[in-house]
Amino acid sequence: MGTTIDVILINGSINEGDTVVMAGTEGPIVTPIRGLLMPQPMKELRVKNQYEHHKTVKAAQGVKIIAKDMEKALAGLPLYVAHDNDEKEYYKEEVAAVLKDTLESIKVQERGVFVQASTLGSLEALLEFLRTSEIPYAGISIGPVHKKDIMKASVMLEHDSQYAVILAFDVKVEREAQELADTLGVKIFTADIIYHLFDAFIKYRDELKRKRQEEFKHIAVFPCKLRVLPQFIFNSRDPIVMGVSVEAGFIKEGTPVCVPSKELLPLYYTCNAGFGFSKRGSSVGNDIRTRWGRREDSSDNLRDERRGTRVCPGPGGFWTHTLVSISHGPRKKPQVRLDKVIRHFHVQAFGGVGCNPNDIKGFKLRTQLS
Numbered sequence: 407m408g409t410t411i412d413v414i415l416i417n418g419s420i421n422e423g424d425t426v427v428m429a430g431t432e433g434p435i436v437t438p439i440r441g442l443l444m445p446q447p448m449k450e451l452r453v454k455n456q457y458e459h460h461k462t463v464k465a466a467q468g469v470k471i472i473a474k475d476m477e478k479a480l481a482g483l484p485l486y487v488a489h490d491n492d493e494k495e496y497y498k499e500e501v502a503a504v505l506k507d508t509l510e511s512i513k514v515q516e517r518g519v520f521v522q523a524s525t526l527g528s529l530e531a532l533l534e535f536l537r538t539s540e541i542p543y544a545g546i547s548i549g550p551v552h553k554k555d556i557m558k559a560s561v562m563l564e565h566d567s568q569y570a571v572i573l574a575f576d577v578k579v580e581r582e583a584q585e586l587a588d589t590l591g592v593k594i595f596t597a598d599i600i601y602h603l604f605d606a607f608i609k610y611r612d613e614l615k616r617k618r619q620e621e622f623k624h625i626a627v628f629p630c631k632l633r634v635l636p637q638f639i640f641n642s643r644d645p646i647v648m649g650v651s652v653e654a655g656f657i658k659e660g661t662p663v664c665v666p667s668k669e670l671l672p673l674y675y676t677c678n679a680g681f682g683f684s685k686r687g688s689s690v691g692n693d694i695r696t697r698w699g700r701r702e703d704s705s706d707n708l709r710d711e712r713r714g715t716r717v718c719p720g721p722g723g724f725w726t727h728t729l730v731s732i733s734h735g736p737r738k739k740p741q742v743r744l745d746k747v748i749r750h751f752h753v754q755a756f757g758g759v760g761c762n763p764n765d766i767k768g769f770k771l772r773t774q775l776s
Contacts, residue, residue: 409476410443412468413485419464420487421629426471427497428485429505430478431549436488441472474712480505480548482526483543509546518542519569519607522551524576541607544569551579554587560590568614571595573603575775628663630655664692 418425424439426517443457444467463469483504486497508526512533521536521543529548536543545558551574562570574585574596587594593610597603631654638649 408472410470410472411476411481412470412588414468415465417465418487420469420471421462422460425488425494426473426485427488427494427500427501429480430475431480432478434501435475435479436494436498437474437476439471439473439585443470443472444468478549480526481524485509488690505548509548512546514544514546515542516544517562517566517569518544519571519573520547520555520562522547522549522572522574522577524548527577532600532603535604536573539604541604542569550577551583553580553583556583556586556590556592558572559587559592563591567591568611571607571610573607574688575600575603593714628656628658630657630661631655633661688747 420439420442422439422442426435426437426439428435441461443458444460444463446455446458449455457470460469483501486493486500488494488497512530519536519541521529521532523532526548529546533543533546541639542641544562545555547555551572555572559570559572570591571593572595574594576598579594579596584594586592595603595606595610597606630652632650633653635649635651640649641647
């Protein structure tokens, strides 16, 4: 019997031998009907039974159609009966226009994943799930994954590699397309369940983010505010060894620090906490290789020194969980106070230390979903 399609005849009649026109994955399909099947009357559809063959079926009821090339048909779009060549050409243009208008009505973004599904209904369901999950999509298609789809997705490698991905829902991937994807670095995730597709992409994105953090962690400077513990100043000369309390932000080994109350007096050398990482509310020991007490004292606070350093390097941002609110001190003595953590914000410093967010030498705040 081969591949069949189930249709709902909403008006008119359809006969065995009629020519039908419908949308397909490779363009409009024009094919004659080989058979019309309907279930036996008063029989349970959930139990396997023999279908009855019909020469003619009238509206309105469901019918199973046997015809050629039905494996390429797209579900969810109209099917027409053409009685002559003129009608064939007209309906071919009609189904192509309906499919084009339907796909173009779906809004896509400049940067995002590429989505392919087997039917229009499953595509709309997957896009709605991605929208509620805040995953952007830049391209959509119906049917198997071809080489042309890989080329479209590879454009994201130049913008944001985490979106150089094709989410293929209930469709096949051609062998040449898979080989091209492996060569270009485009990831293809296939699944028959939407949630499995989503989980695979999230796992891949998190792994990519972790690799980027490892790649750029040696140049990343965390915003931080430190309060000196005067009773724990063990050595005031090179290297200074003192205890500090992390009042805001994060501190890690290798963080350059300065004294903001002394006109951003830099200590230039790195802070060595003796271990890898410390968060707000922690008390740690610092090893600063300079001299303490000439111009500063234990009442002065410390903060990270960002002169010429980007806080969030790498494509697509970096540390999305360590941002701050910025308050302005006196003009001659600018201060940056890290009051609280603000989610979904990045901060960057450009060439100098200042407090005017509109100044290119100061800080630039920008939002981005984590």
